Amino acid sequence: MFLRNAWYVAASEKELGEQLLALTILGEPVVLYRKSDGTPVALEDACPHRKLPLSMGRRIGDQLECGYHGLTFDCSDSCVKAPGSTHIPKGARVHSYPLALRYGLIWIWMGDIEQADQAKICDVPEWGDPQWGLNRGDSMVVSCNYLYVTDNLLDPAHVAWVHQSSFGNAACASEPLKTTVIDDGVIVSRWMRDVEVAPFYAKFVKFSGNGDRKQHYEVRYPSQAIIKAVFTPAGTGTDDGVLHEQVFLMNSYNFMTPIDEANTRYYWFQVRNFDTDNAEVSRQFDEDVRHAFAEDRVVLTAVHQGMTNKRSPNIDLASDAGPLRFRRNLARLIAQEQDNSLITHQPPVVSAVGG
The missing domain is CATH 2.102.10.10 (Rieske [2Fe-2S] iron-sulphur domain)
Incomplete structure (x- = not known):
């Protein structure tokens, strides 16, 4: 597990x-x-x-x-x-x-x-960089298995329904997702072009009108996530070259510690590329993020209960491709670790020598 x-x-x-x-x-x-x-x-x-x-x-x-x-x-x-x-x-x-x-x-x-x-601890390259502001974040206990949290953090699609008043809006409902498997985890991402800025971010972006939005959801084994939010004026979003001078960047670092098979302790903090020394912006960010994550907690608690007590088989959707890849690869790593542990603790073989 x-x-x-x-x-x-x-x-x-x-x-x-x-x-x-x-x-x-x-x-x-x-x-x-x-x-x-x-x-x-x-x-x-x-x-x-x-x-x-x-x-x-x-x-x-x-x-x-x-x-x-x-x-x-x-x-x-x-x-x-x-x-x-x-x-x-x-x-x-x-x-x-x-x-x-x-x-x-x-x-x-x-x-x-x-x-x-x-050296195996998650790297946060922005930490201590004066060009990045810091929201020190918080923690909470979620009454669910930690893999439901990693599922959630590899699922940009859910924001259209769970976070309608914060991270999501109608633009998040149907844009296809790209899944990429990397050496230490899985990335699910997408660009959404010329869309309305979602409510959480609209307070902070420095441009007016619609924008191009990138959602980058990355989870590394066993349970560390980096969520990158990018907003830039419509028509300027790109993965190549220099981003627009008014680009909004927020990287959210999320760390899940399993308490047991049914409960998870969840820690997080964010870094941002704007208003780096503005204490009021940090306070507002912390408050809004805590509210949005509380929305996740309600849903994930109910998901754990529903899956534990299900009376009929559950199904998977196209948006589950990333979480399912992550689960399979993590299960393989756990099995390998357990096999290595058994080999390490095997008693030595004693050969019988007959005369």
């Missing part, structure tokens, strides 16, 4: 304060806390004695004490104290997860520690 050898967002940096933060990630209980120097730590949220969550215990300096019998663990997974015992019991360890800080987010690696390369 999940690709483990990948970076997922565990929390935003602002979410993790002085208190212990209990999370479920890929179905596993995890506890996060900060050391005295502010460095975040992530441990398995289960004492090896009777599996009481360590998040029900307390911090003692940089160490974590279980609230049941006082077993105490350092931030690297070792038990350093076992009250009432003459020695540290064998097996008194908890798993420690690699973490990384990037883009105001705390990233966690849930798989093989030796493969936890921070």
Whole structure:
């Protein structure tokens, strides 16, 4: 169900304060806390004695004490104290997860520690560039499997119906989609020519009248999406050469972390090429994006329930080509990872030598 050898967002940096933060990630209980120097730590949220969550215990300096019998663990997974015992019991360890800080987010690696390369974290080339404004975004929990969210983020067509008052309008209803498979994901895109600017964007574009609009929906394995919105005066939209000086560009970065098979934690932020230092524009963007994503949450929650309890087979549409390609390729990666894990953990073959 999940690709483990990948970076997922565990929390935003602002979410993790002085208190212990209990999370479920890929179905596993995890506890996060900060050391005295502010460095975040992530441990398995289960004492090896009777599996009481360590998040029900307390911090003692940089160490974590279980609230049941006082077993105490350092931030690297070792038990350093076992009250009432003459020695540290064998097996008194908890798993420690690699973490990384990037883009105001705390990233966690849930798989093989030796493969936890921070270079694999999604690149955001606009981050820190003064020519781009930043909407710091937010997060929410969606009561659905994470693949319904990746479906949604590879589906430009849905905006015509789900987001009629924000991202979409009648122009989004019927224009054909182009699906492109890349090494690390799938892209679904299209240009819409000489169309009315959708309500969300009309507040911010610098030109008047109709425009050419490009929707670029890109999802990378296992669950990171880059949504690019381009609006330029009608007749000037192109993928080649220089775009019009009044072009509107907004890139939305979206990160889905599966909580379990039925719930997803969704993080996002946007960068824009206009009004880069305008706090009011950032506030308005954040408010409007949160509203639009709440519309998605209502639909995706109902989709998960409908698909879980369906009484008849569901069908696929032409607009599902991108999501279906993504699902098939991701399933292949998960199967390969599981096969490799089985090979790695196979007991050695012992040959019998007869005389």
